[in-house]
Amino acid sequence: KKTIKGLSLKISAVETDASYSVQLGRLAIIGKQQAAPKKVNQVTIDNRTFDEEGKYAGVNLSWQATTKNKLDHYEIYQVNNDGSRSFLGATNTTNFYLNALKRNGQHNETNLMVVPVDIWNQRGDASDQVTLKWPDNRKPKAAFTVNRTLAAPGNTIKFTNASSKNATSYKWEFDGATKTTSTAKNPTVTYRKAGTYNVTLTAKNKDGQRHVTMKKLITITPKAQGALTLLSKNAKTSASGYTNSSEAPKMAVDGKLDTKWCATGKAPHTLTLDLGRQTTVSAVKLAHAKAGGEGADMNTRAWTIQVSTDGKRYTDVARTYNNTQATSLNTFAATSARYVRLVVDKPTQVADTAVRIYEMDVLGLTQTLK
Structure with missing residues (x-):
């Protein structure tokens, strides 16, 4: 028997070419292949956050490992509707953060799985899954911006619709304006009298409607003549x-x-x-x-x-x-x-x-x- 104290690898090229490089992730001597690792236990969603429209999520996952013997890392997958998997990431710890996980269409649930992988690249059972439940975003979210909230009587104020894309119609309500309602997507409005006024936008589609009211959003005063x-x-x-x-x-x-x-x-x-x-x-x-x-x-x-x-x-x-x-x-x-x-x-x-x-x-x- 001999004792190996070092291991090296040399790669050479016939010609020099700076556009190519070689990167080795790991070089190792491993023992006799064992049985594939067992599945992880208790895959859990510890925390979740969603964007404003419920299309993206940040998810903290954790799980318990059944064994650490010859285990190399874990792979995290999304289980698609047809049963296929989409790779999301890998880690050598028992937790993982999914950043900006995208919702699949209008589906309200996404199944996630964790697969253990050993040093021989054998993957274990992935039967223990966890389900992420998405917020109901079928009804459109109402939102808008405005080019100016502080203006003089008679100034034109422009509103820009920022509602979710599934909205199909809109209703605006402008307290105190010369025209108090509008169904235009991006209306313009004027006010004759000094004061502070509310603005309400309702966004609608076939699944329903939602509205937002910005109280005392618009201030009309003679002091606001010209540019701010x-x-x-x-x-x-x-x-x-x-x-x-x-x-x-x-x-x-x-x-x-x-x-x-x-x-x-x-x-x-x-x-x-x-x-x-x-x-x-x-x-x-x-x-x-x-x-x-x-x-x-x-x-x-x-x-x-x-x-x-x-x-x-x-x-x-x-x-x-x-x-x-x-x-x-x-x-x-x-x-x-x-x-x-x-x-x-x-x-x-x-x-x-x-x-x-x-x-x-x-x-x-x-x-x-x-």
Whole structure:
């Protein structure tokens, strides 16, 4: 008998070609093949979250292994309606997070399985499955955006429908407007009298309807004649972090698209602006990565806008879940604020965790309305 102390592999090529490379995942000597591993037990969904339309899910799975002897890893599959499997991922631990699991059409259930795999690449039984139940999204979700919530009497205000795609008809209700109802998909409205007004949108299809009411969304005042005032230029800034002095928080309010605030590390990332005094705030415009010349994959995906009068107690006023654009505009009911905070929880379209904000413009009036 001899003792093996080392094992190597040499690969050579007749010609040099930089377009090719070789990668070895594992090189090993293994013993005699044993029986395939037994199935795992108690596959469990520990936590689940769904997007706004119930089309994607984040799922935390865990399970118990029957044996660790010669076990290499676990494979996670989705069981399709025809009995076939779709590979979702692999891990060498007894838990796994499924990110953005896509719903299969209008099916209300998705079966998930965990398959143990040993060092000989033998797969065990997968009879222990778990079922993810999706929310009922047959009825359309009603949602909309508006180009301006703070305006003067007679100004035109444009509403954009953001309801789920399965909606087939709409009904709008505009309290106090010159035309109080509309069935247009994206209506325009004017108001003659000063005041604050509610807006309701109902989205319908053959399965039913759902509505959303935004209370006191529209503020009409003679003080809002013309364009809204940029309140944030060179405002005092602070942030949860930043990469270096050339990408500091103040770069997001310098009025330039060749400078940015950038922070790395685990989200959320926060950027706080001190406007210097109490103002009336009704919109925040953001310039993301592509606006500054970077790739669209680096555009900020999800964030929350918060406001405060004292810098201690903050209120959420706007939420974006799925942005892909280079620039974005969040409008919300006019509110008194001195501090405006951006909280980014999904910094990019991909796995990159660095946030990139080239400009953060806070819009409104320099004076309060009360």
